[in-house]
Amino acid sequence: MVTLLQRNAGMRRLRMAAIVFAVGLLGGCEPEETPVERRPERVLVHRVVYQQVTRNVSLTGSIYARIESQLSFQIDGRVVERLVDVADRVREGDVLARLDPAQQEADVAAAEAALSSAEATLEQAQTNFTRQARLLESGVTTRGNFEDAREQLRNAEGGLNSARAQLANARERLTFTELRADADGVITERRTETGQVAAAAQPVFTLAHDGDREAIFDVYESLLLQEAAPSTKIVVRLISDPSIDAKARVREVSPTLDSRTGTVRIWVTLIDPPQGIGLGAAVEGIGEGQSMQLADLPSTALSADADGPAVWVVDASTNTVSLRSIEIESYQTGSILVRSGLVHGEKVVTVGSQLLRDGQLVEVAKDVST
Numbered sequence: 279m280v281t282l283l284q285r286n287a288g289m290r291r292l293r294m295a296a297i298v299f300a301v302g303l304l305g306g307c308e309p310e311e312t313p314v315e316r317r318p319e320r321v322l323v324h325r326v327v328y329q330q331v332t333r334n335v336s337l338t339g340s341i342y343a344r345i346e347s348q349l350s351f352q353i354d355g356r357v358v359e360r361l362v363d364v365a366d367r368v369r370e371g372d373v374l375a376r377l378d379p380a381q382q383e384a385d386v387a388a389a390e391a392a393l394s395s396a397e398a399t400l401e402q403a404q405t406n407f408t409r410q411a412r413l414l415e416s417g418v419t420t421r422g423n424f425e426d427a428r429e430q431l432r433n434a435e436g437g438l439n440s441a442r443a444q445l446a447n448a449r450e451r452l453t454f455t456e457l458r459a460d461a462d463g464v465i466t467e468r469r470t471e472t473g474q475v476a477a478a479a480q481p482v483f484t485l486a487h488d489g490d491r492e493a494i495f496d497v498y499e500s501l502l503l504q505e506a507a508p509s510t511k512i513v514v515r516l517i518s519d520p521s522i523d524a525k526a527r528v529r530e531v532s533p534t535l536d537s538r539t540g541t542v543r544i545w546v547t548l549i550d551p552p553q554g555i556g557l558g559a560a561v562e563g564i565g566e567g568q569s570m571q572l573a574d575l576p577s578t579a580l581s582a583d584a585d586g587p588a589v590w591v592v593d594a595s596t597n598t599v600s601l602r603s604i605e606i607e608s609y610q611t612g613s614i615l616v617r618s619g620l621v622h623g624e625k626v627v628t629v630g631s632q633l634l635r636d637g638q639l640v641e642v643a644k645d646v647s648t
Contacts, residue, residue, distance in 0.1 A: 318639040321599075321630035323592055324575060326620045331572040333608070337544075337563040338517070339495035341555055343463065343486030344547065350482050351377060352454045356475050362483070364468050368459040374483055377455040377476065386452055389445035396434070396441035403427070403434035463487040466557060486557055491548045493526060493561050496541040512565040514548055514555070522554040526563070572607055573616040579628045580614055590627035590634055591620070598637050599627060 355377030362374050410427035413419035467484035470476055493514050515523030525548075532543040546563060548555065555561065579589050587606050590599045604619030620626070625642075627634065634640070 318597065318641040319630055319633060320643045321590075321592075321627045321634075321640045323625040323642050324579060324628045326573050326575070326616075326622060326624045326626060328571045328573045328622045330569050331574075331615065332566060332569045335565045337495040337497060337565070339493045339546075339561055339563060341548075341557055341559045341561060342492050342494055343466075343488075343557060344490035344492050345461075345487040346466070347460055347485045347487065348481040348483075349374065349457055349460065349485055350479050351375075351457055351476050352478055353377070353382075353451060354476065354478050355381075355455060357470055357472055360468075360470065360472050362465050362468075364465055366465045368463065368465060368485070370459055370461050372459045373456050374459060374465075375457045375470070379452060379455040382448070382452040382455055385448040386445070389441070389448040393438070393441040393445050396438040400431075400434040400438045403431040407431040457482060459485060461485065461487045464557060491551050491555065491557070492529065493546045493548065493563055495544045495546065495563055496536070496539060497544055498540060499535055499542050512546060512563050514546065514551075514561050514563050516555060517560045517562050519554065520562075522552055524551040524555060525549045570607065570617070573620055573622075574610075575614050575616055575626060576628050577609075577612055577614055579626050579631075581631055587614075589620070590631045592625045592627065592640060592642065594625070597640055597642075599634050599640055600636050601634075 357375055358378045359376040360374075361376075362368060362372075368374065407427040407430070410419055410424045414421065414424045463485045465483055466486045468482070469480075470482045476482060512526050512528070513523055514526045515521075526546045527549065528544060529547045530545040535542055575589070581588050581590060581601065583601050583603055585603045588601050588603045591602045592599055602619060605617045607615040607617040609615075627640070630640075630643075
């Protein structure tokens with residue numbers, strides 16, 4: 279019985295070995311698997327062309343008068359009349375506002391009365407002195423009385439001069455109740471209303487004098503330090519109507535930095551500005567910067583590597599691509615200006631770079647730069 283079981287087990291092992299051997303033979307008879315050929319990626323490219331590019335620097339500012347004056351009363355008082363408003367044109371000497379003159383008129387009246395009294399005192403002293411002089415000649419009076427009469431005359435003359443000066447001062451202070459324009463120009467700011475009390479030297483109006491007009495720009499300090507800093511000759515044009523413009527020249531650059539805004543103020547004088555460029559207008563100043571050799575590429579060419587901006591460059595001899603770092607001068611709408619990293623005449627991938635890898639074979643479907 280045992281012998282029969284052992285024989286059956288041996289037969290099963292032989293049959294299994296035969297099956298494995300047959301499967302091995304069948305597998306060995308299959309043809310070898312050939313590698314799948316990868317087709318090159320189709321891409322669009324752009325030819326790198328370096329050109330001399332002059333970058334314009336654009337600034338935003340406002341128009342002011344070259345000379346402005348802050349007009350204020352020289353005495354305290356309540357404003358009883360305001361004759362002008364913002365944007366009004368005035369002539370030199372025009373009355374702009376008035377204070378209540380009651381106190382100053384009273385001072386003038388008192389000074390006039392004091393002058394009349396001084397004149398009467400002088401007349402009396404003059405009469406007394408003349409009489410004493412005649413009496414002295416006739417020997418009727420003493421030298422002491424004569425000297426007293428002469429001293430009284432001198433005091434009366436001094437009193438008259440003082441009264442005249444006080445009257446002149448009172449009349450001058452009366453004129454201070456009227457605020458007048460110190461030049462021809464335009465009122466650009468008003469800081470008082472009728473009925474308010476104005477303190478002496480408190481600004482009431484700002485007067486922009488006729489004459490040169492300037493544009494004032496606040497520029498970040500870094501812009502002045504760049505190689506593309508604006509030249510001294512610029513063009514100023516209205517933001518609301520760019521067709522209205524005027525040539526200008528830089529008159530002054532502030533030597534100090536505004537610590538609050540981090541900007542430096544620049545004053546630009548307009549040369550023969552048209553009437554459309556008025557006071558307070560918002561303007562754009564465009565200055566010509568330094569020329570540079572730059573390559574203009576579509577923004578779709580931009581990629582990145584571990585160091586920053588990069589583009590895929592096509593090797594013309596092998597039609598393979600490699601990722602190369604570049605230095606960008608500036609970003610434009612729909613394009614980038616490349617300063618370095620590429621060679622004139624090379625071709626970079628603009629469309630189809632999403633699936634590329636270093637050394638990959640590509641097929642140029644179209645050169646968009648031609």
